[in-house]
Amino acid sequence: MRLHQEQSQKRKLRKKNKMTNAKRDENHIPTMIAVLNTDGTTIGNIKVDPANHCMKVDDNTTGTDYGSNTARRDENNVPVLMGVSSADGITPVEIYRDVNGNLLINSN
Numbered sequence: 001m002r003l004h005q006e007q008s009q010k011r012k013l014r015k016k017n018k019m020t021n022a023k024r025d026e027n028h029i030p031t032m033i034a035v036l037n038t039d040g041t042t043i044g045n046i047k048v049d050p051a052n053h054c055m056k057v058d059d060n061t062t063g064t065d066y067g068s069n070t071a072r073r074d075e076n077n078v079p080v081l082m083g084v085s086s087a088d089g090i091t092p093v094e095i096y097r098d099v100n101g102n103l104l105i106n107s108n
């Protein structure tokens with residue numbers, strides 16, 4: 001009975017919290033999520049064009065450094081995308097997305 005109560009409380013919290021969780025396929029594999037570049041904390045899904053299966057991107061953007069080197073996680077404990085710093089090749093860095101769900105890249 002206690003487990004059922006805990007699960008019910010978690011469901012209520014998820015409905016109350018506006019955080020976006022990674023979507024999952026029928027094999028329960030999570031989709032990619034990233035941190036919003038305007039605040040460095042909001043988690044959201046990365047968009048993909050269903051016609052050609054290409055990831056939507058926002059090229060040549062100027063990002064902001066909110067200083068997190070630890071992957072944030074959604075309510076289901078799925079981590080956001082991480083990369084390695086181009087400055088030192090060692091430091092983990094969160095990958096940002098814009099408000100439209102486009103992955104931010106800089107091809108210059």
